[in-house]
Amino acid sequence: MKLQTECQEPVIRYRQGSITYEQDSIVTERPVTLVINGEEFVTLVCTPEYLEDLAVGFLASEGIIREAGDIRDLWIQEDEGYIHVSTDRWNDLQRSLYAKRYSTSCCGGGRLGYVYVNDARTAKIKDGIHVSLSFADIFRLMDKMQDGSELFHRTGGVHSAAVCDSRDIVLARCDIGRHNALDKIYGHCLRRQMVLSDKIIAFTGRISSEILLKAAKIGCEIILSKSAPTALALELARQLNMTTVGFIRQDSCNVYTGAERITDCEPAQVMTARLNNLLKE
Template sequence: MKPVEIKREILRYGDGHAERVEDSIVTEYTVTVKVNGQEFVTMVCTPDYIEDMVIGYLASEGIITKFSDIQSIWIQEKEGFVHVKTSRENPYYKNLQGKRYLTSCCGGSRSGFVFAADALTAKKLDNINTAIEIEDCFRLMEEMQDSAKLFKNTGGVHNAALCSLFGPVVSRLDIGRHNALDKIYGYCLKNDISIRDKVIVFKQ
């Protein structure tokens, strides 16, 4: 996979003058996801944890409900394809959508079918009892930021972490805020990590 950051010469302006300096910038990677041989979505992302991102995205969109729904997943890194074979395909999507293209910026919505997807995948929160103190919110944010090397180097990514009260369980960074969350969700599904007693800490 290509590096997540590269060095480039930039023109930096400050104190009334400009100078050419070498700086770190975050890279982009375009990947098209095929589900059961059919192109489903093209995504622009930071080139790491691609498999986790695809798993999380498909679960978020209601295509799968658990990792075992995926029979196989294969990444064509050079060509920019991820091939997913699943025995469970949400029948509503056959009527609701064609292929979609998601840029790194969310824009007005995650997808053109956001309301349909929300209706199909929304869950009740009646039994969610996770509570967190204000002090813990700031502490977890600081702990997440301390480990965000790519953000410190480039300033060009969104940072997200799944946390227990004891600290971050898993954290991910991406040029797309939804990608960062999908990478976390996919990792949890793949590794059977419960999210019921945890919170998301997020920084744009």
């Protein structure tokens, strides 16, 4: 079975003052473990296509191989999520230098993104609503975050992240890496023991699974982004009772999960019925 690079998810779409219920195409991500000569080497969280190219390029960039000819055999277990490689260049010295690790879809490898979901610190957001937003609040907060990022306006080369309440930006940071921007936010809040259960994360980057889980660890119920989510991120958001809003552009956005925290949306039971009907179509 060929792994899918996208899937359809129900979405509540707000555009120019009106709400519609539609299907939206969501990019998928998949953890794939690279096995060298029978030993697990690294788990990559990636878009599940061109996996052979991914394996060869990753091994070459890591210095395990010098050229594709160094690989004696390469085969993929798609359903199980394994890429198997046989090579004579995997020796005892290399084995001692490398430990099994995770490399996520973020900028810079080696972050333990996907496994956070099994971390006791990634607790499900408590039932109930500690913070809520209107669509007008969403647009205002995203505009304030982006307008306030002087480095982005000067360079165009950074991601921005902010902790907000429903009225204003509380704290903002930027970095060339999506994860780094959130880490700067998280570190500041930890050092100052800030209460974040009633706060919101606003973000310029894609909402991938590791970004969603990082927001959950920070403790915020809502994550807003100008970009797209992945299917795995939405699955985790439902498990963790989080609200995700993406594609926030001018006067339009998509609410993917946790719409009960968006005050302009219909009651939760009505939305659930509408979205379930979409899934049956």
